[in-house]
Amino acid sequence: MLKSWIAAAALSLVASASLAQTQTEIVMQYPYPELFTETHKKISEEFAKVQPNIKVTMRAPYESYEDGTQKVLREAVTSQMPDVSFQGLNRIRVLVDKNIPAQLDDYIAAEKDFDKQGFHQAMFDIGTASGKVYALPFAISLPIVYVNLDLVKQAGGDPANLPKTWDELIALAKKIKALGNDINGVTYAWDITGNWLWQAPVFSRGGTMLNADETRVAFNAAEGQFAMRMLARLVTEGGMPNLDQPAMRAAFAAGKTGFHITSTSDLNKVTQMVAGKFGLKTHTFPDVVSPNGRLPAGGNVVLILSKDKAKRDAAWEVVKFWTGPKGAAIMAETTGYMPPNKVANEVYLRDFYVNNPNNYTAVSQLALLTKWYAFPGDNGLKITDVIKDHLNSVVSGARTKEPDAVLADMATDVQKLLPKTTGTAVR
Structure with a gap:
C-alpha cells in the first residue's frame, strides 16, 4: 500500500x-x-x-x-x-x-x-x-441621471414624468435644494476622466471638440457655450456643491442629493450603497437634440x-x-x-x-453612441488636464459667473497645444 x-x-x-x-x-x-x-x-x-x-x-x-x-x-x-x-x-x-x-x-x-x-x-x-x-x-458606459424619487416627491415633482431637459432638471433641483436639511439639488461628475462629461453636453447638441481636420478648436461654438453655461447654472441655480466624485456618490447614496449625473458604471456600487434607503431610479441624459445629438461612449x-x-x-x-x-x-x-x-x-x-x-x-x-474623443498629438493628455482646470474654475465658484469668458480662455489654451498650429488666435 x-x-x-x-x-x-x-x-x-x-x-x-x-x-x-x-x-x-x-x-x-x-x-x-x-x-x-x-x-x-x-x-x-x-x-x-x-x-x-x-x-x-x-x-x-x-x-x-x-x-x-x-x-x-x-x-x-x-x-x-x-x-x-x-x-x-x-x-x-x-x-x-x-x-x-x-x-x-x-x-x-x-x-x-x-x-x-x-x-x-x-x-x-x-x-x-x-x-x-x-x-x-x-x-x-453612457452618462445617465440617478434620481432620488423620495426627494422628487417632496419637492412636488412627478416620479413618472422626470425632467427631459436641463431647464426642467435645474428647476426641480432648485426646489429640492429649497427643502433644506443640507440637501443638494444636483451633482454632476464634471471631473470624470478624459473630460467625458464635458464632451457629453457638447456632443448631445451636435457639437464637436475640433474641426474636421483637427487643426482648430470647435468646442467654443454655440454647443460649447450651452454646455459651459449649463455647468454654471447647476451651481448657481441647481444648488450643486463643489465635491469630488466619491463625495458626490456618498452624498447621493445617503439621501442628500436629488439628481446625480454620472456614468452608468457606478450603478452597481450606488445601488449597493443606497440599499433601499429611498426610491432609486435611473433616467436618460437630458437634452439630446436630434438629428445630430450623440453621447460619448x-x-x-x-x-x-x-x-x-x-x-x-x-x-x-x-x-x-x-x-x-x-x-x-x-x-x-x-x-x-x-x-x-x-x-x-x-x-x-x-x-x-x-x-x-x-x-x-x-x-x-x-x-x-459615438466615440469618446481623444485629442491628437503629444499634448493629448495635457489638453484634458487644461480643460479640467477651466471647468474647475466654474464649479469651484472662482469664475462661476463668467462661463463665456472661461470657455474663450479654455479654447485659446487648448489651441496652443494642438499639433500643426502656430498658436494663433481662436476664431
Missing part, C-alpha cells in the same frame, strides 16, 4: 510539473479596482475552467485610465508592460501612435463564425485606429501588448473570453456597464434587464 501511495504521489507530482511547464502565463492589468476587481476575479475563475493551459496573473490595478496610459507609455520604454492591458476608450489613439499594441485583424480574420459568438463590426470599430483593429471593447477596451508570438496567441484567447458572451455577461452583472457583445445581451442577459430596469436606461441610449 505504501509503495502504491508513493507511486501515485510521484505521478501526481509529474502531472503537476508537466502542467506547470505547458502553462503560458498572461499578465493582465486593469483600472478602477473599486469597480472591476470582483469582475475580473470571477471572469478569471471561469476562464481557468476552459483554458487550464493559460494562467492569468493580475498586476496591481491602475488607479484610473490616465494612470494606466501613463504607466504603459513608461513601461514600453523599459519593456515591462503587461501582456494584456485594459485602457479607456479614448486612450487607444495615443498608444497606437507610439506603436505599442498589437494589431488584431489577423486574429479576427482567422476566427470561424465569430459573429455567432456575439462579435460584430461595431465592436471592431470602437477599437479601430488608422484603419486597423487594436482593441476590443470590454465595458461600455465611455468605458474600457482590452489590448494585447506582448511582443512575444506565443504570448500574443495565448493573450488572444484571454481577450476573446473576456469580451465574449460569458465574460461580457459577468461584467454586466457585477457592474453598471453595458456589454458590447450581442450574444451576452440577447441570450445571457435577456432576463437581467427585465429584472433590473435601472440597468436598461443606458442600453436604451445605445443608438446615440
Whole structure:
C-alpha cells in the first residue's frame, strides 16, 4: 500500500510539473479596482475552467485610465508592460501612435463564425485606429441621471414624468435644494476622466471638440457655450456643491442629493450603497437634440501588448473570453456597464434587464453612441488636464459667473497645444 501511495504521489507530482511547464502565463492589468476587481476575479475563475493551459496573473490595478496610459507609455520604454492591458476608450489613439499594441485583424480574420459568438463590426470599430483593429471593447458606459424619487416627491415633482431637459432638471433641483436639511439639488461628475462629461453636453447638441481636420478648436461654438453655461447654472441655480466624485456618490447614496449625473458604471456600487434607503431610479441624459445629438461612449477596451508570438496567441484567447458572451455577461452583472457583445445581451442577459430596469436606461441610449474623443498629438493628455482646470474654475465658484469668458480662455489654451498650429488666435 505504501509503495502504491508513493507511486501515485510521484505521478501526481509529474502531472503537476508537466502542467506547470505547458502553462503560458498572461499578465493582465486593469483600472478602477473599486469597480472591476470582483469582475475580473470571477471572469478569471471561469476562464481557468476552459483554458487550464493559460494562467492569468493580475498586476496591481491602475488607479484610473490616465494612470494606466501613463504607466504603459513608461513601461514600453523599459519593456515591462503587461501582456494584456485594459485602457479607456479614448486612450487607444495615443498608444497606437507610439506603436505599442498589437494589431488584431489577423486574429479576427482567422476566427470561424465569430459573429455567432456575439462579435460584430461595431465592436471592431470602437477599437479601430488608422484603419486597423487594436482593441476590443470590454465595458461600455453612457452618462445617465440617478434620481432620488423620495426627494422628487417632496419637492412636488412627478416620479413618472422626470425632467427631459436641463431647464426642467435645474428647476426641480432648485426646489429640492429649497427643502433644506443640507440637501443638494444636483451633482454632476464634471471631473470624470478624459473630460467625458464635458464632451457629453457638447456632443448631445451636435457639437464637436475640433474641426474636421483637427487643426482648430470647435468646442467654443454655440454647443460649447450651452454646455459651459449649463455647468454654471447647476451651481448657481441647481444648488450643486463643489465635491469630488466619491463625495458626490456618498452624498447621493445617503439621501442628500436629488439628481446625480454620472456614468452608468457606478450603478452597481450606488445601488449597493443606497440599499433601499429611498426610491432609486435611473433616467436618460437630458437634452439630446436630434438629428445630430450623440453621447460619448465611455468605458474600457482590452489590448494585447506582448511582443512575444506565443504570448500574443495565448493573450488572444484571454481577450476573446473576456469580451465574449460569458465574460461580457459577468461584467454586466457585477457592474453598471453595458456589454458590447450581442450574444451576452440577447441570450445571457435577456432576463437581467427585465429584472433590473435601472440597468436598461443606458442600453436604451445605445443608438446615440459615438466615440469618446481623444485629442491628437503629444499634448493629448495635457489638453484634458487644461480643460479640467477651466471647468474647475466654474464649479469651484472662482469664475462661476463668467462661463463665456472661461470657455474663450479654455479654447485659446487648448489651441496652443494642438499639433500643426502656430498658436494663433481662436476664431
